[in-house]
Amino acid sequence: MPRIVTIRTVAERAGCSIATVSRVINRSAPTSADVEARVRAAIDELGFRPSEIGRALKTLKTRTVGVLIPSLTNPVFAASVAGVQAAARERRHTLLLTATDYDPGAEAELVETLVAQNVAGLVLTVACASQNATLDLLEAESIPFVLVHNEPEGDARAAVCVDNAAATSALTEAMIAAGHRRIAYLAGRFATSDRSLRRYEGYRAAMQKAGLVAAAPLELDYLGDAPSHAAALAGLFGEASAPTAALCSNDLLALSVTGALRDLGIRVPDHVSVAGFDGIALGRAMSPSLATVDTPTRLMGERAVEMLFEMIETGAAPRVERLPFSLRPGGTLAAAPKRSRRQDPTPPTPLNP
Amino acid sequence: MPRIVTIRTVAERAGCSIATVSRVINRSAPTSADVEARVRAAIDELGFRPSEIGRALKTLKTRTVGVLIPSLTNPVFAASVAGVQAAARERRHTLLLTATDYDPGAEAELVETLVAQNVAGLVLTVACASQNATLDLLEAESIPFVLVHNEPEGDARAAVCVDNAAATSALTEAMIAAGHRRIAYLAGRFATSDRSLRRYEGYRAAMQKAGLVAAAPLELDYLGDAPSHAAALAGLFGEASAPTAALCSNDLLALSVTGALRDLGIRVPDHVSVAGFDGIALGRAMSPSLATVDTPTRLMGERAVEMLFEMIETGAAPRVERLPFSLRPGGTLAAAPKRSRRQDPTPPTPLNP
């Protein structure tokens, strides 16, 4: 039988008014021990559970946090959502989760869906945090939100992220220190993504500082598979003066690129070194392990929730919090080969013919 | 400014009653073109968005689907949730997401949280679907739910899964066909998990059918890291007649085991073959690629939602739907070595000293 059990049922059973029941439940006012015991007994016997809906309608606030991410399939977002979930649970809040499937056009509609549910606040990762109509809307309605992964300019919007430019610079410098001079930059489909842009900037700065030529980013379809990437990479890495290293804008791309190079008969890291960005757990498990920038993804989700509740409870002003990152050395990043691959005595043979 | 815009505001602006506004919004009754135009104009101008809460309080039904999984960090669950999210979105529903963090004791409380939010139904993965008090509760309150991954006995409970026993049997047979005779079975921490048990049964059946000795499962800490697994595996694989293959109850475990063996100086697949179960995407990306059972994880989530709505709308009876699986060959599964490892002329050297 469904829940015909309301606060009224409990009140009748306990022989008191619904107001008293409410007071017992929420400890919002003192009640006599006698009545309280009767109410609690009635609640247990009836299996009563206060309806969040009734409560929400009254207070116009729900105990839910809206979450918007590009995709759950990317471990980076899954990890930050896991952090959001854990932190929200500590505050007795539930997650209302939506994903855009990498369609920036879907952001607005999905956020409105969440807003219509009267979420207490939002934690979201958008394609681009600057000049984002959706975020403007949230601000206009003064609905608190915190960005994750996005790195907006200034402190106008609350965000938890890493210093993408600095991290990519550090990674680039590590490649240069390993002897690489021709380093390609491979980006996922969305060059418009703010973090992707910042990462590229970091790469460019490091290259320039070292007196090297920063290549234009080669854009690969983020959602493409290894074969499609192999086709796109064949040209670049078939040239006489092909790059000896590939910096990928994120780990998922790096994994795919590694596989694509392998399919082309190009050995990683003997012929070409590869590095990613994010630090997904499975980069550690593969062999050779993936060199990357380790970012505290889960922690970012947790911090975002903490910041969100600060804003809700104390009206704290938005700010950008940059969490520490670290370089993760990995087997995919080795010293640059001494000779050009074309003169290699043992010609590479495709491993997956 | 927050939303002081209610259906009443719209009605005033459009010069009609709130009932008419409601009718326009929901197309629940015919309205004159004239009034409808005025109402729509008012809605646009005011930026009105009907409150899901008010609607829910009235109808006692929300447009949300509750989701409970062990963890988002496991790509298997992330993938099925992605499927759930996509299918739910098609039906204009949002996900209320919670995770137990592999604590079966948390299931009940979290499900009650979801129920208190009046979810339309639930999609969940529990530790064990049989004799589960939480599921009993849902049935008692006749709240529709569909299990994912779990493989309950009979057809008493709705579920979308694969035939775990048959799949593991097929995988075991593939190992036997590759010449392996001593095959270890490594299980995650929760041998009580119904799917883990069924998988072991499939292994056992295949071994017996081939006249081989089925080993007792070696239980590893599911959440453990590679070093802890290495310690646990050192004994088993250090024996004179060590297994030549390891069947792991899931892919995440297989990945960790592969790394642990490598750390022990045991080469995969030259010395020991490894296989997993689930078919996570990253098993393909690693090298050697992971041999495993490919399960349609995302599809399982989608089907679960479809089944859920069948139950909600047509009162369809619960049933277990077993989706097709396939064996994914991978570099970690090779022919059994001809000679025992102990007599190998080139002693293994640790790759990660």
Next chain:
DNA sequence: CTGTTAGCGCATTCAT
């Protein structure tokens, strides 16, 4: 075709 009205479950005044 449209307006009036009565709750849905709860928190919260205002009385007592």
Next chain:
DNA sequence: ATGAATGCGCTAACAG
């Protein structure tokens, strides 16, 4: 310390 009464935003039943 407790009860009666009000209304949050909306849908639906009923009147017109």
